[in-house]
Amino acid sequence: MGFFDTILFPFKWLVSWIMVQFHDGLTFLGMDAASGVTWTLSIIGLVLVIRAALIPVFVKQIKAQRGMQALQPDMKKLQAKYKGKTDQLSRQAMGQEQMALYKEHGTNPFSACLPMLIQMPFFFSLFQVLSGVAKANADSDGIGAMTHDQVAQFDQATIFGAPLSAAFLPQLQGGDLNVAVVWLSIIMILAMIASQFITQKQIMSKNMSEEAMQGPFMKQQKMMLYVLPLVFGIGGVNFPIGVLIYWTTTNIWTMGQQFFVIRRMPTPGSPAYKEYQKRREAKGLPLLGASKKKVEEVVEEIPEPKGQRSQPQRKNRKKK
Amino acid sequence: MTPSPTEYRARRPMAAVVRFFWHLPRNILIIVLKLYRRVVSPTYGQVCRFFPSCSAYALEAVTVHGAVKGGWFAARRIVRCHPWNSGGLDPVPSPATVDWDDPSMVPMIVQLNHPHVFLAKQQETQSRNAA
Numbered sequence: 001m002g003f004f005d006t007i008l009f010p011f012k013w014l015v016s017w018i019m020v021q022f023h024d025g026l027t028f029l030g031m032d033a034a035s036g037v038t039w040t041l042s043i044i045g046l047v048l049v050i051r052a053a054l055i056p057v058f059v060k061q062i063k064a065q066r067g068m069q070a071l072q073p074d075m076k077k078l079q080a081k082y083k084g085k086t087d088q089l090s091r092q093a094m095g096q097e098q099m100a101l102y103k104e105h106g107t108n109p110f111s112a113c114l115p116m117l118i119q120m121p122f123f124f125s126l127f128q129v130l131s132g133v134a135k136a137n138a139d140s141d142g143i144g145a146m147t148h149d150q151v152a153q154f155d156q157a158t159i160f161g162a163p164l165s166a167a168f169l170p171q172l173q174g175g176d177l178n179v180a181v182v183w184l185s186i187i188m189i190l191a192m193i194a195s196q197f198i199t200q201k202q203i204m205s206k207n208m209s210e211e212a213m214q215g216p217f218m219k220q221q222k223m224m225l226y227v228l229p230l231v232f233g234i235g236g237v238n239f240p241i242g243v244l245i246y247w248t249t250t251n252i253w254t255m256g257q258q259f260f261v262i263r264r265m266p267t268p269g270s271p272a273y274k275e276y277q278k279r280r281e282a283k284g285l286p287l288l289g290a291s292k293k294k295v296e297e298v299v300e301e302i303p304e305p306k307g308q309r310s311q312p313q314r315k316n317r318k319k320k
Numbered sequence: 321m322t323p324s325p326t327e328y329r330a331r332r333p334m335a336a337v338v339r340f341f342w343h344l345p346r347n348i349l350i351i352v353l354k355l356y357r358r359v360v361s362p363t364y365g366q367v368c369r370f371f372p373s374c375s376a377y378a379l380e381a382v383t384v385h386g387a388v389k390g391g392w393f394a395a396r397r398i399v400r401c402h403p404w405n406s407g408g409l410d411p412v413p414s415p416a417t418v419d420w421d422d423p424s425m426v427p428m429i430v431q432l433n434h435p436h437v438f439l440a441k442q443q444e445t446q447s448r449n450a451a
Contacts, residue, residue, distance in 0.1 A: 088432060089431065089432070089435045089438055089439050089442065090435070090439065092432045092433070092435035093435035093436055093439055095371055095435075096371045096409065096435055096436070098371075099369075099370065099371035099407065099408055099409055100371075100408065100409055102369075102406075102407065102408065103406060103407065103408030103409065106406060107406075108369045108406055108407045108408075227359070
């Protein structure tokens with residue numbers, strides 16, 4: 001067993017165990033144990049468990065973004081200091097000072113790469129489990145928490161006529177292309193690209209503060225719009241149907257989560273946040289955050305001496 | 321004793337070959353990190369709670385300290401980067417000797433990770449040219 005396998009072993013076991021639990025549960029409820037639908041739902045169940053477990057990390061990040069309001073005045077000063085300086089060194093200097101500011105206020109809007117990294121071993125191990133099914137079946141082995149019988153069952157399982165363990169490109173190379181595999185792969189690739197696109201668009205048009213929209217972050221977001229469809233396309237033709245089901249489901253979860261966040265916990269200073277405050281006002285609820293009023297006063301103070309009146313402009317833009 | 325010109329010429333390709341292989345692991349890592357920063361980093365935007373970000377830290381560490389020591393620094397930084405660490409400034413440890421006098425000789429990543437130092441140098445040269 002290599003280094004990689006050793007690290008992945010516990011994840012592989014956990015992933016297969018969760019799937020088996022869902023599979024047993026669904027079979028108990030009267031579903032056909034050998035059916036591909038049951039196994040597909042087990043994979044979807046696995047996604048739900050992993051993503052639900054990540055919610056606390058996500059909420060922590062959103063709360064940290066709320067905490068950012070307190071340092072708005074300092075942030076405005078910093079932005080004024082670097083206004084119009086677009087060279088790389090100045091941008092970096094600004095980033096460095098921003099980071100020092102977060103530290104000073106004990107808040108940080110960035111969640112670190114952990115939420116993303118933590119999904120990777122699950123994804124890799126699921127990939128190994130699903131792509132190892134055919135071999136384990138031939139060797140009469142089990143995988144992780146899956147017994148040999150379950151492995152054999154999974155290997156035979158089909159959804160809409162496509163085997164869960166089959167993949168587009170390897171089939172094409174093997175010369176025995178299954179039409180259902182091709183169709184399902186293409187549909188899921190398109191679903192992933194579409195959900196990713198909608199998520200990105202939502203973030204960019206509704207949930208970014210005006211400062212963020214002008215910064216390098218926006219550029220990165222735009223690049224993501226083009227890079228990820230490529231990743232999905234390349235992955236989509238290489239990965240087995242089972243992995244694609246996992247991937248598509250997790251993408252759709254992300255999209256739903258983003259809708260929820262934009263509606264209920266928008267980023268302060270973003271268009272979605274203004275709508276959210278309006279909705280609260282209409283309902284007669286107090287505006288969010290006790291410090292909110294104080295922050296607004298300070299924010300208004302700064303532009304006045306410079307004669308920058310951005311508010312009327314903003315309203316015009318919105319009406320279009 | 322300084323080698324004579326002929327000796328020097330004869331020895332130089334050998335030295336270049338040795339230097340190439342000595343720096344090979346470091347240079348491979350640099351290429352991998354640069355590719356990662358160009359291709360993968362943009363897909364998720366800024367998430368790191370440190371300055372410099374993990375990949376910038378790793379690139380500087382490997383560039384300055386070499387593959388083994390730099391790789392060790394980078395690995396330790398990645399372990400430090402988690403949601404329960406409040407982040408902030410976390411520069412790469414400086415090597416024993418630092419020669420930043422001539423910015424054109426300093427690798428770009430080092431400049432980007434120490435923007436204040438090099439911004440000051442830039443302004444210095446600009447004002448000198450203006451004078």
